[in-house]
Amino acid sequence: MPGSGNLAQVADLIREVAATELLPRFRNLSEDEVRQKRPGDLVTVADVASEQRIASGLAKILPGVPVVGEEAVEADAGLVDLIGRPGERCWIVDPLDGTSNFAAGKATFAIIVALVEDGRTVGGWILDVPNGRLAVALAGQGVTLDGKVVVGAPGGGSPSGFVGYKIRKAVECQLPGVRRRGLGPVSTLRCAGVEYLEILAGRAAFSIYRRTKPWDHAAGALMLAEAGGGAVRFDGDDYAPAQASDAGIIGAPSRQALVEVRAAFEALDLPLAQSAED
DSSP, X not given: OOOHHHHHHHHHHHXXXXXXXXXXXXXXXXXXXXXXXXXXXXXXXXXXXXXXXXXXXXXXXXXXXXXXXXXXXXXXXXXXGGGGOTTOEEEEEEEEETHXXXXXXXXXXXXXXXXXXXXXEEEEEEXXXXXXXXXXXXXXXXXXXXXXXXXXXXOOSOOOEEEOHHHXXXXXXXXXXXXXXXXXXXXXXXXXXXXXXXXXXXXXXXXXXXXXXXXXXHHHHHHHHHTTOEEEOTTSSBOOTTSOTTSXXXXXXXXXXXXXXXXXXXXXXXXXXXXXXX
16 A cells, blocks of 8 residues: 555645546647547547556656556456456556547546555545545545545435436436435436546545446545545445446445435335346
């Protein structure tokens, strides 16, 4: 695990990449700088440039530790196998979380970096690029948001939260009944990184996603755990970055909130675990 010096270097690196590769391109992309990897899944020149620069910087911080980046995995799907290697370390990088927002000129996007060791996340960094908010977590050492320690508030009431955008409509169809079971209004920012920061800031109490791409959730799940809560799969087992991408994730910043949200989720009459959507 990196020490405090390394921690500062990672934070400095992602701020530098945001300033040099993302912000100058925001609302300044030409049509040929945006393409679809598959229907509805965009990538831009900013994603690629950001990942390359982050990977180069991380190689200097921890020489020899491989980088599993979202765009690199697009070219070589076998890279994800590095995440679960026993006794080994790797970085997980989302160079531009919220690409669809970025491409549409919406100021909701982030950089996410996680460090995995022996199959578990031991370090996490999320930068809300347009607003400069930074969350940092190290396993066993807590989580900070803009330098302030975050401790999750206890559950209670009908908490609001975030749900993966493709399953949101299905959840909303049941909201009247769900509210009676303890789950409040749901929304989506289409940017998991910023959603995790909103939870840490106390403006939301949970998130639920069916798809669990490691670059979206490894860092955020660690942050929720370090705040006093955690993240679990739909089957109740603890979240792990190497888990199957359709295992689902339910996260909250306190154990009480996590229990309450899980109970509400289980009351839903929705086959989310079998859904082919997000």
